[in-house]
Structure formats: structure tokens, C-alpha cells
Amino acid sequence: MNIVFVHFLSKPPKYLTLNIERTIKLFPEHRVFLITDLDQSNFKIKGLNYQKYKKEENWIKLENFLTHDKTFRRNFWFLSVVRFLALASFMQEKDGAILHIESDVMISADFPFELLSDLESEFAFPIVNEYQGIASCLYIKNSNSAEYLRDLTLIEAEKNPKTTDMHILRVLSKVNRDVFQILPSAPLCKQEIVNDDEMFYENKKAISYFKGVFDGVDIGMFLFGQDPRNKRGFTTVRKPTPGAYLDVSKQSLTMMDNRDFPYIYDLISQQMIPIYTLHIHCKNRDLFKLTRSRSIMSKAVDNSKNQPKTEFYFLVFVNSLKASLVRRFKLKSKKLNVLSIKQRFV
16 A cells, blocks of 8 residues: 655655654555655655646636635645645546655554455544544545545535635545545543534444544644644643544553554543554654654553643744744735835825
């Protein structure tokens, strides 16, 4: 199975290159690809398969449909959605199943590739809540499946200019359940999915099949915090995600000697079951290093029953401050230029 990362426009962040290197080392039997519009010289990673993506008609069409703030994180919302178009183009050239992994998502050394390959479903991904799926770990069976997702993306973007990749995946999971397999994000109680009995039973059945769970975003964010760029260098660990099906603070987590990833307690089987993926929303580089990740995870899991705590990333604060000053300078310069032009005509 091809493992695929996607990154556009900006200089590749260090955590992405570390994550790619980690994935290549752990899974030499799988080909690891990066789809990007950047030159290959930006990614000097041994063993990486580079796939150049050129803007096509659908890229322009999608860009015209969506009206998100383009200044936020270099057009973050658009780039999150356009990945689905890029995956479709990639799979037209290289048919066969893929596992798309988001740049800040780590997968365990015992990730169940064979169980994914044996699925009859065309898509598999975690569900966050009633309104959102997530491409943190996205399985696509073949090129026809990828084209279906591409077409759905364009339809949803035309209908709703504020749509997101998470909304599009949730639409797919609801309108065509015959082609969708949930990747269970955690053992869930019925009380946590009050209005969706079907999702509860599908999640339960999926855990029985995979014998483990796939973090959408909640577990990783609970253990290590949200992206500190969102709050000028500050993040809070051990804080449940508002509006999510899963309240991680009510779960039991542990580490064991036989693997480098945590386990979570399953009430139904009354066993600790493995977590196969972790969404490292805080982008802590050390977590993507094979030599450092286990000790950091162990500490976070050991502290998982403690009270929420705010942490501060000094370098993130400095970079955020610089970016803010640059934006203000550009805005002020623009206003002065406009004023100067007006004065010429007075």
C-alpha cells in the first residue's frame, strides 16, 4: 500500500520532514510518497518518492468556489480541501489503495495495513462528531474512489463556500455508507453518541475488526495540547475537545513495554487495546523522533489523569509576534500608499 503525504505552497515544516523520515524507517515494505507543488530540492529525504503536482482546472475552480480567509495560515482551509483533488490526480497515475496521513499524524509500528487492505469499503477514516470526519488517517481503495471524493468535494464547495475537508468527509460517511468504513477513534459509550445509534454500533463493530483505535484528533490533542500558534505560544494539555464524541478525560490510557504507542481501555472486551495513530496537533518536533517519542508519550500518559495545565512554547510566541508585526507593517504601508495616491488627485 502506498503511504501518501500532501504539502503545498509553503516551506515544509520540520515536523513534516521528521514524520516522513520516521515513516520510511518504520515501513520499508511500503512506498512513501509526498505530493507537492514545491521543487524536489526542498525535500532531501532518503527513500522518499516525490510526486510533483501542477495546478489544474479543478484547483482554480475550487479556489473560486471557496471564500475562507486566505490570509489564515497561508490559505489553510483551501489547502486542506484541495488535498482531495491532488489525491485523485495521484491515483490516476498510480492506481491501487493508499493511506493518506496528515503531516502532524504519527502511525504506530504495528499499524494494521493488512486489515485495511482486506476491506471491501472504498473509504475509511475517523469520525470526530455528528458534523465532522477527519483525514488524519484516510484510506482510499482505488482511483475510482478517489474520483468520487474529488467530485463530491467540488459539489460541496459549490453548494457551501465555507465548507471544509472535515465537513466533506462527514457528508460522504452519511450519504454513502455502503462505501464507508469508520476507523474507530476510541471505545465509545452510548451516552457519548446520543443521537446516532448506528454510529455507536458501527464504531463498536469496527473496534472488534481492527482490535484497536485510530486517533482522529482528540487523544493526541488531550495528551499534548492544541497547536500553540492558535494562542500565541500557549496550549493546554489534558483538556477535552468541545463538541467531540470522545471525552478523553474519562478514558483509561497506559503504556506497555511491548510497543511505543499507548493503549486505551475497552469496556466491552474489558481489555487494553492499542492506539494505532496519534494526531500531534501541537507539532512538537521531538514526538516525531524515534529516539525521543516513547519517553514523551510515557510522561503524558502517566499524567493523563491530572488536572488540565497550560504550557508555553517560547519560540512559537516569538515567531507569532514577528508574523503579527509583519502583517501590521504591510497593512500600514498599504494604507499609506492608498493615501498617497488619493493626495495626488486632490
